[in-house]
Amino acid sequence: VFGARVTDRNSPIFVLDSGLGGLTVVRAILSQLPGERVVYFGDTARLPYGSKTKETVTAFVRQIINWGSRIRPKCVVIACNTASALALPGIKLEAGTMIMAGVIEPGARAAATAAGTDERATIGVIATEATVRSQAYQNAIRRRRRLVHLLVQPTPLLVPMIEEGRTGDDPVVELALRQYLQPMLARGINTLVLGCTHYPLLTPAIQRIVGPNVKVIDSARKCAHDIARRLDDADLLASCADDSAMQKIDAKRLSIYVTDDPDRFQRLAPRFLGFEVDAPTLVPPEVLYHAIDTRASELRPSA
Numbered sequence: 039v040f041g042a043r044v045t046d047r048n049s050p051i052f053v054l055d056s057g058l059g060g061l062t063v064v065r066a067i068l069s070q071l072p073g074e075r076v077v078y079f080g081d082t083a084r085l086p087y088g089s090k091t092k093e094t095v096t097a098f099v100r101q102i103i104n105w106g107s108r109i110r111p112k113c114v115v116i117a118c119n120t121a122s123a124l125a126l127p128g129i130k131l132e133a134g135t136m137i138m139a140g141v142i143e144p145g146a147r148a149a150a151t152a153a154g155t156d157e158r159a160t161i162g163v164i165a166t167e168a169t170v171r172s173q174a175y176q177n178a179i180r181r182r183r184r185l186v187h188l189l190v191q192p193t194p195l196l197v198p199m200i201e202e203g204r205t206g207d208d209p210v211v212e213l214a215l216r217q218y219l220q221p222m223l224a225r226g227i228n229t230l231v232l233g234c235t236h237y238p239l240l241t242p243a244i245q246r247i248v249g250p251n252v253k254v255i256d257s258a259r260k261c262a263h264d265i266a267r268r269l270d271d272a273d274l275l276a277s278c279a280d281d282s283a284m285q286k287i288d289a290k291r292l293s294i295y296v297t298d299d300p301d302r303f304q305r306l307a308p309r310f311l312g313f314e315v316d317a318p319t320l321v322p323p324e325v326l327y328h329a330i331d332t333r334a335s336e337l338r339p340s341a
């Protein structure tokens with residue numbers, strides 16, 4: 039459905055999320071992969087995904103990838119745990135040979151390793167309600183460590199607080215984190231997966247609360263490692279010209295599209311990326327519905 043694999047090394051990586059959270063993946067991609075260009079799609083009009091059903095989230099993701107396929111990306115990254123959990127398995131079947139990456143498998147793999155082999159090893163996962171309900175992390179971790187102790191906690195207050203611009207020093211955020219993490223700490227977790235791409239923004243506060251002995255796994259960074267490996271395997275890493283401007287982690291390598299309120303996105307994005315961005319381009323959701331219709335009629339055999 040989404041077209042064949044693009045074999046041009048210099049084509050961009052298409053990254054999508056419900057809002058700002060996927061920018062933590064973009065930041066990791068830009069810093070780990072110096073030659074790459076990224077096109078980012080934040081579905082801000084329809085956020086949050088974390089409280090929606092599999093059918094709805096899958097339909098949204100399919101529309102966005104359909105729209106994005108016009109830029110002929112060499113790789114599509116679902117930089118949202120909720121969408122990776124609910125939509126990626128089905129969407130992969132429609133993706134043909136296109137390289138598709140998500141955040142759950144790399145996060146689960148890293149957690150299974152970090153937890154160690156001690157029989158008391160206990161992995162905690164915090165994520166949106168939909169990700170927890172999908173059992174995606176539970177299954178992905180159990181595939182690697184069948185007997186590890188696992189505690190999974192939905193943390194629905196965190197995304198709205200982060201999208202509102204609150205940080206880890208905010209007393210309301212601190213209180214919510216303590217409430218969510220205390221029961222896991224009481225049961226002795228030694229590894230904690232940040233199972234939502236928004237959460238790395240709170241890493242310092244989370245690490246402070248769980249203490250230095252708990253390994254905190256950032257699924258966004260692990261996802262960027264995975265993309266690097268897969269592009270390299272496919273011989274699709276961008277050739278990084280000897281051009282220092284190319285190597286800088288800045289807005290020149292990134293274009294952003296959102297479905298609502300580009301100004302707000304532009305204002306908040308630097309907190310996720312560490313640099314200022316150009317004004318995002320608005321793509322109203324009805325354009326996405328139209329993208330599907332147009333492609334469907336293109337695919338229909340002519341009478």
Ligand code: DGL
Nearest residue numbers: 056059087088119120235
């Ligand atoms: N960033 C998304 C994730 O990784 C959650 C945001 C939302 O609920 O839309 O799960």
